[in-house]
Amino acid sequence: MALDFRAVAHKSWRTIASIQTGVVLLILVVILAAAGTIVLQRPVTEPDEMQSAYSPQALRILDAVGMTDVFHAWWFLGLMLLVSLCITAASIDRFPNSWRFFSRPYKYPDESFRRASHPQKSVAIADEETGLVAAQRALHSLGFKPERVVREDHFGIFAERHRISEMAVYIVHASLLLIFFGTIVDGLWGWRGTLNLNEGQTSNIVELRDGSMRTLPFAIRCDSAGQENYKDGTPKKWWSNLAVVEGGQDVKKKEIVVNDPLLYSGIRFYQSSYGPNGKVDKFSLVATPSTGSGQTKEIALAVDDTVPLDADTTVRFAEFFPDYAVRDGQVYRKSNDLENPAAHLIVTSKRAGESNAKNFDVWFPPLEEVADNSKSPWQFHATDLKMGHFTGLQVSHEPGQWAVWSGVVLLGIGLAFVFYVVHMRFWAVPVCDPKTGKCSLWIGGSANRNRDAFEQRFNDLVASVEEGLKTIPSSSPREQVATVVAN
16 A cells, blocks of 8 residues: 555644644653753753762763753754744644734624624614714724724724734744744854863863863953852852953953853853862961071062072972871872961072082971971961962853843743733624614624623623713714725
C-alpha cells in the first residue's frame, strides 16, 4: 500500500498547528526553565559549591544531561525551536479567519444571528426611524460612535469599540517568538565566563564554563575594589572600579556593583565576588640594629622588594603565607584565607673581614624550627599589614538579549490587551410585523471577554434607549447620521 504523503503532511501540519500541542510543549519549557533555577548552574556557581551541593556521581549525571547548564543545552534549545514552530503554524493556520473578522466587521445581523444572539432585547417603537434615532443617541451617551447601516431595504445601527483586541493573541504569539528567538541565539552564539582581577591588574583572558579561554578584543583593568558591610559585619555590597583599555588607551571607566554591570562592545561585566587574594600589598615594619647602636628605620615592603638597612645589610620580603603550617621543618600554605598568616624576610649581611654575605631567615611570627630572628643583625617589629584583594567578574556575551527584552515588553502589551481591552459590539435593528404593522427595536450585543460586566453595559444601553423613546415624538425628522453599506 503506497504511502499517502499528502495525508501524512496534512496530519503532521494539523498536529503542529494544534493548540494542545503548543500548550504541552510550552508547559515542558516552563518546567525545564524552573528546573534550571533550582539546580545550581555553571559558571555562576563556584566549583567548590557545586561539589558540596551534589555527590560526585550526581554531579556527573547532571553535567552529562545538561541540567547544570539548562539554558544552553541542545535539547532545551531544540524544544524552544519546536515550540516556536508550533506557535508559527498555529498563527498561520488561524490568521486568515481572524483577519477577515478584523477587516470586515459584521455590521448587520440577519434573522438567524438575532435569534441566537445573547444578550438581546426587543423594545416596542412607534416607527423604524424613531427606534434608530433612540439607539443612536443612547450609544452616543455611552461613548460609542454609531453607524447607520443600509442593507437592501433594511436599516440598522452598528457600534463597536476596541476591535484591535481580537488581534491581541497574535501580539502575544509574536512576543513569545521574539523571546524564544533571543534565547536560541544566546544559546548558540552567546557565551559566559569568569575573569578574576587583582587590584591594578589588567587582563583580556576570560575563562569559559567549559574550561577553555577566550581572548577579548580589549582589556579590563581593575583600579580598585572593595566591600561595604552592615553594622553587624556581614557584607552589604561589593564594588569594583573598572577601566576598558583598548589600543593602549582608557576608553571607558565605571564603578560596578552586583546589579549594575559594565557594558562594552556587547559584553557585560558583572560583579560576582570579592575577597583576599593571599598576597600582600604592603608590609610595614620598624627595623632596629641588634647592637642597640644605630638609627631605627621605618620600612614598607611588598613581596620580592629589597630595601637597604645599612651599607652592608639589606632585607628582602621573600614570601607570605596567609594561612601557614609547619611540617618537617618546611612552611607551606594551607589556604588563601587570612587565618594564620606568616611573613618571611631574608636579611643579607656582609660583616667586616668576611668575604661572603650571610643570610638570616626572619619570620613573623618567629617559627622556632626555621627562624633566625635572634641571630639577625637587625631586629624587626611589624606595624601594619595590608592584604591585596581580587574582584571576581562574571563576563557574558548575549547577542539575543535585544530580542528577549523586546519580546518581554511586547508580551506585557499583548497581555494587557488580552485581559483588559474588551471588543464590544452593539446592533440595533427595527423589526416590523407586516400583518399587524407593529414595530420593535431589536438590540443585541457581543463581547469577546468579561461578559458579566458587558451584560451590565448592555442593560444600561437598553435602559437608555427606553428612556430616549419617551422623549422622541414618532414624527421626529430623520437625523443626519453616518451611513455605510453593509457587506
